[in-house]
Amino acid sequence: MTLLQLDKVGHAFLGRTVLERIDLGISAGELVALVGPSGSGKSTLAHIAAGLVEPRMGRVNRRYRRHAVIFQEPRLLPWKRTADNIGLGLAGQRVGGDARRRKLHAVASRVALEYGDLEKFPAQLSGGMRQRAAIARALIAEPDFIFFDEPFSALDVALKRRMQDIVVDTVAHSGLSGLFITHDLSEAVRIAHRILVLDRNGRGIAGSRIVPSRPGERDDRFVFETSVEFLAGDRLFAHVNDCDERSLP
Amino acid sequence: MATARLARTGRFVWSGWAGLAGLSVFAAVWQAGHEAYGSFILPAPAETFASVVALLAEPESWRIVWATAGRALLGFGIAAGIGTMAGTLAGYHPAIMRLARPQITLMLGVPPIAWIVLLMIWFGNGVGTVSATAAVACLPIVFIAAAEGIATRDRGLDDMARAAGLGPIRRLLRIGMRQMLHTLFPALVMALGTAFKASIMAELLANAGGVGEELAVARANLDVSLALAWILLSVTALITVEYGLLQPLRAEIETWREAARPWGVRR
Numbered sequence: 001m002t003l004l005q006l007d008k009v010g011h012a013f014l015g016r017t018v019l020e021r022i023d024l025g026i027s028a029g030e031l032v033a034l035v036g037p038s039g040s041g042k043s044t045l046a047h048i049a050a051g052l053v054e055p056r057m058g059r060v061n062r063r064y065r066r067h068a069v070i071f072q073e074p075r076l077l078p079w080k081r082t083a084d085n086i087g088l089g090l091a092g093q094r095v096g097g098d099a100r101r102r103k104l105h106a107v108a109s110r111v112a113l114e115y116g117d118l119e120k121f122p123a124q125l126s127g128g129m130r131q132r133a134a135i136a137r138a139l140i141a142e143p144d145f146i147f148f149d150e151p152f153s154a155l156d157v158a159l160k161r162r163m164q165d166i167v168v169d170t171v172a173h174s175g176l177s178g179l180f181i182t183h184d185l186s187e188a189v190r191i192a193h194r195i196l197v198l199d200r201n202g203r204g205i206a207g208s209r210i211v212p213s214r215p216g217e218r219d220d221r222f223v224f225e226t227s228v229e230f231l232a233g234d235r236l237f238a239h240v241n242d243c244d245e246r247s248l249p
Numbered sequence: 250m251a252t253a254r255l256a257r258t259g260r261f262v263w264s265g266w267a268g269l270a271g272l273s274v275f276a277a278v279w280q281a282g283h284e285a286y287g288s289f290i291l292p293a294p295a296e297t298f299a300s301v302v303a304l305l306a307e308p309e310s311w312r313i314v315w316a317t318a319g320r321a322l323l324g325f326g327i328a329a330g331i332g333t334m335a336g337t338l339a340g341y342h343p344a345i346m347r348l349a350r351p352q353i354t355l356m357l358g359v360p361p362i363a364w365i366v367l368l369m370i371w372f373g374n375g376v377g378t379v380s381a382t383a384a385v386a387c388l389p390i391v392f393i394a395a396a397e398g399i400a401t402r403d404r405g406l407d408d409m410a411r412a413a414g415l416g417p418i419r420r421l422l423r424i425g426m427r428q429m430l431h432t433l434f435p436a437l438v439m440a441l442g443t444a445f446k447a448s449i450m451a452e453l454l455a456n457a458g459g460v461g462e463e464l465a466v467a468r469a470n471l472d473v474s475l476a477l478a479w480i481l482l483s484v485t486a487l488i489t490v491e492y493g494l495l496q497p498l499r500a501e502i503e504t505w506r507e508a509a510r511p512w513g514v515r516r
Contacts, residue, residue, distance in 0.1 A: 052408050069412035075405050077428060092414020123509030137413070147412075242435045 001028050002063065003145055004049060009058035013042055018044055019202040022058070026179060031172050031215065033188035036198030037242040040138045042181045043072075043149055045198065049179060064145040066092070066179070069139035072150045074130040076122040082133050083118040089137040096109050107140045110222045113165055128159040135163070140168060145173060146178040153184070164191050165216075166175075172215040185240055186227040191215050193231075200239040207236040257500055257507070265486035292474040312483070317448055317459035318378055318486045324383025325444035328436060331384075332391025337426065339392070340399020349396075353389045361386055365451050374455045382451035387440035394436030398429030408425045434499050438491060 002025045007020040018041040026032050036042050047053040049060060050069050068089065068118040076085045087105055095103065108118060122130055131151065138146055141201050148167070152160045171178045182188050185235045188195045189211055199206045211218075211226065218226075253394020276294045283293040292300075304310040341345040364385050365378065372378040401424055410420045460483045467476035500507075 047408075050412060052411060067412075069409070071405065071409060073405060075409040077406060077424070078509070079426075081501070088410070088413050088415075091419070121505040121508040123505065141414070190487070 001096045002026065002061075004064070004179065005044075006049060007059045007061070008150055009045070009048060009055045009060065011041075011048060011053065017202070019048070019055075019121075020057075021204045022202075023196075024196060024205055025178055028144075028177055029175045030193050030239050031176075031178045031191060032194045032196060033182055033192035034198060035182055035185055035237075036059040037200050037239050037241050038073045038183055039206050040185070040198050040200055041199055041202035046147050046149045046179060046181045049051075050220060051143060062145075064115050066141060066143045067145040068141055068143040068148060069147045069149065070071065070134055070151045072153060072159040074122070076130055076133055078122050080121075081118070082113070082122065082125065085122065086118070086136045086140055086172060088152065089140040093141065100165075103140055107136045110139065110170060111136045128155060128162075131155060131159075132166070135166060135170075144176055146176060147179060149184075152187070153182070153204040160187070160207050161188045163234055166192055168216045183240070186223050190218060190223045190229070196234050197240065200242060209234070209236065250445075254501075255400075257504075258497075261497070261500065268451075274395055292477060296474055297481060299475045300474045301481050302374070304482065313463060314482055314486055316357065316377055317445075317452065317461065318490070320452075320459065321383050321444040321448040322380040323491070324378070324380040324448060325387055325441055327384040327385035328391050328444070330439060332388050333429075333433065333491040334387070334394045334397025335428065336392045336397075337399050337421075339396040340429070341425075343400075346396060346400070353392060356385065356389045360448065361447055362454070363511070365454050368451075369455050370393070372488060374457045376457075378455050379448050379451040379461075380458050383447045386443045386447035389435070390436050390440045390443065394432045395429055398432035399425055401432070402428040430502060434495070434503075438495055441491060442487060442493065446484060449483055 004024075004026040005200070006022055006024045009019060010017065011019040022045060024032075030087060034045065035044055042055060047070075048055045050067060051060070051062075052069070076082075077088070080088070086107065090100060090103070105115075105116070106114075113129065113132055115135060117125060117129060117133075125133065134151070152163045155163060164187060165176075167180070170176070172191065172193070180188070180192060185195075192211055193215065195209050195211060197208070199207045204217060209230065215221070231240070260338065279291070279294050283291045284341050313465075316500055325448070335349065337505065340350050361382065365382050368378045368381045368385075372381060404425050407420060408429070410424050415423065449461040449464065452459040452462075456462055456465065460479050467479060500513050
């Protein structure tokens with residue numbers, strides 16, 4: 001079953017077209033990575049799909065129960081303790097007292113946050129712990145679809161791997177679905193079932209590739225070799241590492 | 250959390266020594282001025298203090314100070330309420346902000362004395378004139394701070410809250426206005442001081458009772474010591490409201506700033 005379907009979605013900022021004729025569908029239990037060069041409109045597309053931006057054209061069909069968004073920055077409320085920040089994910093539901101505390105502790109242990117960290121303010125946490133708190137905030141609502149908007153691009157290599165493992169564990173292994181925006185092809189190869197490549201000018205989806213084997217079963221050698229193979233041998237990925245921001249028309 | 254609050258209160262009270270030291274320096278300069286110019290121009294701090302004690306012994310003086318403080322607080326409350334609401338609206342809607350800016354410039358540009366004359370004609374000599382003068386003097390300060398606070402909010406948090414399922418009202422109260430406090434609080438402290446000053450001035454000019462009128466009487470009698478005593482009393486009332494009400498409220502809401510400060514610069 002298709003949980004998220006975008007039909008001919010287009011968007012423009014101040015008359016400048018950033019996205020055009022985007023069609024994509026994501027099935028239940030599928031984690032899809034969307035890659036594309038910097039400035040190609042990936043984040044805008046994710047925000048449109050998540051309902052944070054109203055598209056100028058086209059339709060977005062959401063057939064899941066509940067979604068959550070994990071942003072590039074943790075976006076924690078600095079005046080709230082970590083526990084309350086994570087609890088904010090439950091804002092849309094009526095969950096009180098004990099059930100709330102139980103959910104909170106369960107989700108905190110899933111992302112390896114310690115009990116003591118929950119009483120701290122975000123300013124007292126390290127960058128990795130903040131991003132983990134943001135993941136916990138998304139997971140606590142028990143969504144069946146998660147949008148990832150380049151969530152780990154500001155983290156160092158070791159931490160990034162750890163976070164990717166959490167994503168593989170919580171999404172791909174738990175039967176959830178997700179759209180993972182990234183500019184890092186090896187990250188996409190590591191965690192996704194399928195990789196979509198956005199056209200360098202945002203004119204539609206340029207193509208799609210299924211990554212062999214399953215997320216979580218891929219070792220470093222596989223990730224490295226597959227990414228190199230994609231970049232060198234597949235024309236679809238020719239522009240993925242372009243770093244020029246799109247020039248204004 | 251209770252111990253943290255106790256520790257914070259303890260530190261707050263302890264910092265009173267620093268305040269006292271600052272006031273002592275002020276008193277020393279005052280004493281020097283007194284010794285240079287004599288009692289008629291500038292009575293000694295001790296002398297003034299004695300007048301204050303004498304004033305406080307009379308229940309009538311308490312009533313007068315309460316009356317002035319009440320009027321100032323009424324004006325301050327009105328300005329804080331209207332200013333915060335209008336400022337929030339202007340912060341969210343740039344078009345309203347553009348319309349409101351000239352009015353603010355206008356309000357700031359009209360001298361307070363002109364307001365007093367107008368308000369005396371409209372409200373007569375009484376609470377209305379005094380409180381309205383205080384409100385008019387405070388309003389632009391509160392408005393600008395509230396609008397600025399909302400306009401400079403972190404929009405990313407808004408999106409995050411929307412994605413987390415918070416409705417518009419809860420986003421306004423829990424995300425937007427919470428961020429506004431950062432600029433609003435200093436403005437409220439300033440507005441409170443302005444309210445007291447404007448009230449006393451309005452009382453003096455409109456003969457509307459309160460500390461202002463007592464000051465007018467002291468001036469008529471050339472009683473500098475009494476005038477200074479009244480000034481001291483009104484300043485004390487202001488400090489009481491600021492440190493007894495506004496600052497503890499701020500400390501309670503801004504606990505996280507304390508936590509965010511790096512080690513070694515706590516006090």
